[in-house]
Amino acid sequence: MLSKVFSGATVGLNGVLIEVEVDIPSQGLPAFNIVGLPDKAVEEAKERVRAAIKNSGADIPPKRITVNLAPADLPKEGPSFDLPMAVGILAASEQLPQVDLTESLFLGELSLDGSLRHTAGVLPLVLLAKEKKFKKVYLPLVNTQEASVVAGVEVYPVSNLLQLFKHLSGVENITPAPVTSFSTLIDQTPFEFDFAEIQGQEQAKRALIIAAAGGHNVFMKGVPGSGKTMLARAYPGILPELTEEEAMEVTKIYSITGNLQENQSVIRHRSFRSPHHTTSRIGLIGGGAHPMPGEISLAHRGVLFLDEFPEFPRHVLEALRQPMEDGVVTISRAAGTVSYPAQFSLVAAANPCPCGYYGSDNKPCKCLPGQISRYQKRVSGPILDRIDIHINVPQVKVEKLIESSRGAEKSESIQKKVQNARNIQLKRFNNTKFKSNSEMSTRAVKEFCSLSAGCETLMRQAVSQVNLSARSYYKVIKVARTITDLEESQEITSSHIAEALQFRPKEID
Ligand SMILES: Nc1ncnc2c1ncn2[C@@H]1O[C@H](COP(=O)(O)OP(=O)(O)OP(=O)(O)O)[C@@H](O)[C@H]1O
Ligand SMILES: [Mg+2]
Numbered sequence: 001m002l003s004k005v006f007s008g009a010t011v012g013l014n015g016v017l018i019e020v021e022v023d024i025p026s027q028g029l030p031a032f033n034i035v036g037l038p039d040k041a042v043e044e045a046k047e048r049v050r051a052a053i054k055n056s057g058a059d060i061p062p063k064r065i066t067v068n069l070a071p072a073d074l075p076k077e078g079p080s081f082d083l084p085m086a087v088g089i090l091a092a093s094e095q096l097p098q099v100d101l102t103e104s105l106f107l108g109e110l111s112l113d114g115s116l117r118h119t120a121g122v123l124p125l126v127l128l129a130k131e132k133k134f135k136k137v138y139l140p141l142v143n144t145q146e147a148s149v150v151a152g153v154e155v156y157p158v159s160n161l162l163q164l165f166k167h168l169s170g171v172e173n174i175t176p177a178p179v180t181s182f183s184t185l186i187d188q189t190p191f192e193f194d195f196a197e198i199q200g201q202e203q204a205k206r207a208l209i210i211a212a213a214g215g216h217n218v219f220m221k222g223v224p225g226s227g228k229t230m231l232a233r234a235y236p237g238i239l240p241e242l243t244e245e246e247a248m249e250v251t252k253i254y255s256i257t258g259n260l261q262e263n264q265s266v267i268r269h270r271s272f273r274s275p276h277h278t279t280s281r282i283g284l285i286g287g288g289a290h291p292m293p294g295e296i297s298l299a300h301r302g303v304l305f306l307d308e309f310p311e312f313p314r315h316v317l318e319a320l321r322q323p324m325e326d327g328v329v330t331i332s333r334a335a336g337t338v339s340y341p342a343q344f345s346l347v348a349a350a351n352p353c354p355c356g357y358y359g360s361d362n363k364p365c366k367c368l369p370g371q372i373s374r375y376q377k378r379v380s381g382p383i384l385d386r387i388d389i390h391i392n393v394p395q396v397k398v399e400k401l402i403e404s405s406r407g408a409e410k411s412e413s414i415q416k417k418v419q420n421a422r423n424i425q426l427k428r429f430n431n432t433k434f435k436s437n438s439e440m441s442t443r444a445v446k447e448f449c450s451l452s453a454g455c456e457t458l459m460r461q462a463v464s465q466v467n468l469s470a471r472s473y474y475k476v477i478k479v480a481r482t483i484t485d486l487e488e489s490q491e492i493t494s495s496h497i498a499e500a501l502q503f504r505p506k507e508i509d
Contacts, residue, residue, distance in 0.1 A: 001023075001024055001091075001093070001094060002021065002023050002024075003020070003021070003022045003088045003089075003091035003092040003094045003101070004019055004020070004022075004088070004101070004102075005018070005019075005020045005022070005084040005085075005087050005088040005091070005101050005104075005105065005106055006018070006019060006084070006101075006102070006105045006106065006134065007019075007020050007080070007081055007084035007105060007106055007107050007125075007259040008080075008105060008107060008124075008125040008128045008129070009074065009077070009080075009121075010121045010124050010125065010256050011074070011336075011338065012338040012339055012340060013124060013249075013252045013253065013256065013340065013341070014124060014128070015121075015124040015125045015127060015128025015129075015131075016074060016128070017128065017132055018069055018070065018071075018074075018076065018081070018084075019068075019069075019070040020067065020068075020069055020081060020084040020088050020106075021067070021068040021070065021088070022065065022066070022067050022068075022085065022088035022089050022091070022092040023065075023066045023068075023092065024061060024063050024064070024065050024066075024092045024093055025063065025064060026063070027064075028063060028064030029064060030062040030063060030064065030132075031064045031065065032046045032050070032065045032067075033064075033065070033066050033067065034046065034067045034068075034069065034085075035066065035067070035068050035069070035072070036067075036068050036069030036070060036071075036072045036076060036212050037069070037072065037074065037075045037076055038069065038076050039074070039075060039076060039078070039290070040076065040079045040280070040301065041077065041078050041079050042069070042076045042078070042079070042081055042123050042163070043488070044079075045079060045082050045110075046077070046082060048082050048109075048111070048112060049082055049085050049086045049089065049110060050115070051112040051113075052082070052086055052110040052111065052114040052161050053089065053090065053114075053161065055112060055113045055114045056114035056160065056161040056162040056165065057162060058090060058095050058161075058165065059093070059095065059355045060089065060093075061093045063093075065089060066374055067085055067088065067089075069081065070307075075290070076399045077290055078109075078119075078120065078121070079109035079110075079117075079119070080107045080108060080109060080119045080120070080121060080125075081107075082108060082109050082110035083106045083107060083109075083110060083116065083138065083139075083158075083161075084106040084107065084264060086110060087106055087164070087168075087274040090165065096168055096169065097166070097168075097170070099168050099169075099413055103107075103135040104134060104135065104136040104137070104138060105128075105129040105132075105134045105135060105136070105137045106137075106138045106139075107119060107122065107125055107137070107138070107139050108138070108139050108140040108143075108158065109140070110124075110161065113160075114160045114161040114162055115140075115159060115160040115161075116139075116140035116141065116159060116160060116161075117137070117140060117142070118140060118142045118143060118156050118262045119140055119143055120255060120256060120257065120258035120260075121149075121255055121256040121258075122139055122140075122143040122146050122147055122255055123146050123147065123149075123251055123252050123255040123260075124252050124255065124256060125137075126139070126146075126147040126150045126153060126155065127150055127252075128151055128266075129153050130152045130153045132262070133317055134153060135153065135154060136153070136154045136155075136156055136166060136176075137153055137154070137155050137156065137190045138158050139155065139156070139157065139158065140157070140158060140159075140294040140354055141157040141158060141159040142262040142263055143157075143262075144157040144177045144263075145263050145264060145265040146251070146255060146260055146264065146265060146266070147177070148177045148178065148179055148180045148265070149179070149180055149181075149185075149248075149265065149266050150179075151179045154176040155172055155176055155177045156174050156176055156177070157174065157177050157184055158174065161421050162267070169230045171453070173470070175222060179423055180265065182244045182266065183245070185265050185266055186268065186270055187267075187268035187269050189269070191233075191234065191236055191237035191411065192233045192234070192236075193230055193233050193234035193237070193238065194234060194237060194410055194411045195234050195237065195238060195408070195409060195410065195411045195414055195509060196408040196409060196410045196411070197230075197234070197408075198227055198230060198231060198234060198316070198395055198401045198408075199401050199403065199408075200397065200400035200401075201226075201227055201231065201393060201396065203391060203392075204220060204231055204391050204393050205231070207389050207503060208231060208235055208238065209329055209389045209414055209417070209418060209486070210389065210479060210482050210483060210486065210503075211239065211302075211345065211347070211388070211389050212235065212238045212239050212240065212418045213417075213418045213422060213482050213485060213486050214388075214421070214423035214425070214437035214438050214478065214479065214481070214482030214485070215345045215436035215437065215438040215439065215506065216325070216345060216347075216388040216437075216475075216478070216479060216482065217345055217346040217347070217348075217386065217388050217389065217438070218346070218347045218348070218387065218388075218390075218392050219309070219348045219349075219350070219384065219387045219389070219390045219505070220232070220347070220348070220349045220350070220391055220392075221349075221350050221351070221390070221391070221392055221393065222349075222351070222352070222392060222393030222394060222395075223286070223351065223352070223356055223359075223362075223363070223393075223394070223395050224351060224357075226354040226393045226394060226395050226396065227393060227396065228307075228349040228393050229307055229349060230276075231270075231393070232307065232347050232349060233305075234257050234348060234411065235272070235303060235305075236269065236270065236272040236302075236303065236482070237271070237411035237412075238411050238414045238418050239302070239303070239417045239418065239420045240270070240415070240418050240422035240423075241268065241269075241270075241419065242267070242268060242269070242270055243426070243435075246301045246435065247266050247267055247268060248266065249300065249301065249341060250267050250270075250271060250300055250302070251266045251267045251294050251372055253297050253298060253300055253340065253341070254267060254271075256292075256293070257292060257293055258300065259298065269378050269471075270301055270302035270303065270304035271298060271299055271301070271303070272299075272302055272303045272305060273298050273299040273302070273303070273304050273305065273344075274304075274305040274306075274307060275295045275304075275306070277307070277308050277312045277496075279295065279312075279316070279368045280316070281315060281316045281319050282294060283295060284296060284316055284319065284320070285320070285323065285329055285331075286329055286331055286340055286342075287331050287333075289333065290333075290485035291331040291333055291338050294329075296320070296323055296329060296342040296344055297329065297340040297342045299341075299342070299344035300341045300342055300343055300344055301343055301344070301435075302344060302345075302372070302401065303344065303345055303346075303347055303433045304344045304345070304346050304347070305347045305348075305349075306346065306347070306348045306349070306474065307348075307349050308349070308350065308351075309348040309349060309350040309379055310337060310350050310375055310376070310378035310379055311378075314378060314439040315381065317379060317380070317383055318382075318383070319381065320346070320383065321382055321383065321386065323342040324346065324383075324386045325386065327341065327342060327343035328340070328341050328343075329342045340433045343435075343439065344388065345438065346449075348379075348387070350379070352372075352376070353365055353367045353371065353372040353375050353376070354367050354371055354372075354375050355367050355422045359392075360394075360395060361394075361395075362395055384505060385469055385471055385472060386471070387505075388438065388475045388479050388503065389503040390503055390504060391481060391503065392504040395499045405424050407431075413462045417486060418486075420486075420488065421482065421485040421486045421488075422436065424485045424488065425437055425485060428448060429444075432444065437478045437482045437485070438478055440474075440478055440481075442474055443487060445474050445477055445478060445481075448481065449477045449478070449480070449481045449492060450492075451477070451492060451497075452491070452492070452493070452494075454493075454494045455480075455492055455494050455497050456495070458494050458497050458498065458501075459473065459476070459477075459497060462501050462504075463475070466501070467505055468504070472504060474502055476497065476500045476504065477492070477497075477500070479500035479503060480492050480496040480497045480499070481501040483496045483499055483500060484496050
């Protein structure tokens with residue numbers, strides 16, 4: 001007999017409908033074949049499905065079983081087709097009573113004992129089910145939290161094949177999971193450091209507040225032990241909350257890469273990714289034979305922290321140039337082209353030279369001039385030009401360290417100010433594709449950042465004195481816009497421009 005069950009696969013961040021057809025003719029030698037460009041994990045489903053069906057008390061008929069995954073020209077990856085195949089086999093071998101399977105979508109990886117395991121890529125497929133007007137989705141119980149934010153489709157959490165078998169046979173029904181509203185989801189994971197714990201470093205803190213408010217890139221340069229890594233690790237605590245739309249985008253990326261934990265729901269905090277400098281180009285940008293998102297996409301709408309910036313191989317850093325500009329990375333392979341969003345803000349930290357003390361008042365630098373310039377040149381001019389805010393993080397004075405930090409502002413209260421500034425931006429960019437000042441195009445800068453005559457004069461002076469590139473020119477205005485938003489004022493003044501100009505690099509070697 002022939003049966004047809006629906007499932008889905010992800011291409012990029014979107015789901016594609018897959019029809020799982022199972023044919024079990026009454027004649028033919030016993031065999032189990034899967035066709036439709038299966039990869040190794042799909043191919044191995046044979047063994048999992050066979051064992052799971054047996055261990056759930058049903059039978060695998062000793063006949064010629066053919067499973068077709070249509071459309072045939074789309075490569076199928078991963079173990080999420082286990083469940084639809086098992087259901088298809090049970091239906092085709094007439095072990096399931098005649099039930100209408102056409103309005104349901106099935107997905108999930110099976111264990112040999114028939115239980116369902118946590119499966120990657122569930123959220124995009126539930127959204128697909130909703131889009132294609134399916135009524136029900138059957139998925140692993142441990143993925144329910146992730147799926148339950150999607151309203152308009154019934155989500156059935158399944159813990160094992162036997163339970164699903166009983167449900168489909170009408171013996172014991174599974175209750176659909178209630179829909180969780182986005183606003184009730186709160187993430188209370190504490191942050192590693194609080195801003196109040198960082199002594200001194202007022203200028204660096206101010207720079208990070210501006211960066212958080214406008215989504216700007218930051219480059220921190222300073223002597224060893226001055227607190228660069230600490231500042232960066234405290235940074236997530238002051239970032240604005242993700243909007244619902246942003247959170248869904250980020251969760252989709254985490255879902256397809258298998259980075260979403262069991263029972264984890266939609267991601268609420270902006271992500272903070274800090275890959276080590278030995279990370280490969282594919283690890284950072286994304287790619288592989290079946291292109292997967294890299295760290296820059298996992299940092300989408302969040303922060304990519306590159307500590308010890310000059311230690312990253314140059315070809316790895318150069319690969320950041322295009323995504324930093326476009327906010328999206330497109331990877332082409334023989335198998336096809338996929339695009340992943342990568343709208344991240346970069347936070348980079350570096351020492352000024354190999355020994356770390358160049359320019360320090362307290363300790364002499366032991367490096368030769370050639371060594372210093374070679375070290376600084378490891379990061380190319382075009383990359384530095386893409387960074388809006390450059391700061392020096394000097395060593396903190398001992399008196400500052402001993403001082404009580406009681407009066408220091410806590411991350412929580414800073415976050416509120418940052419959130420305020422971001423809300424102003426969200427309102428401003430209501431009908432555009434931008435979410436923060438840093439994303440503005442040149443045209444948007446002209447539209448939303450009108451400069452007074454005084455500001456224009458200041459900018460003109462800066463262009464001639466500091467030798468600003470065209471890109472930097474607009475970046476200064478964008479940073480000034482953010483400073484204005486933090487003050488909740490409308491007009492950019494020359495003091496805003498002057499502060500923004502302070503964040504330009506002092507020297508680009
Ligand atoms: N401003 C500060 N206030 C409080 N503690 C600090 C400060 N700066 C540094 N520290 C302490 O010193 C430790 C080391 O600082 P951190 O790792 O941030 O230095 P760094 O600038 O990243 O150095 P490196 O260049 O060697 O990577 C921190 O974990 C913290 O305990
Ligand atoms: Mg460090």
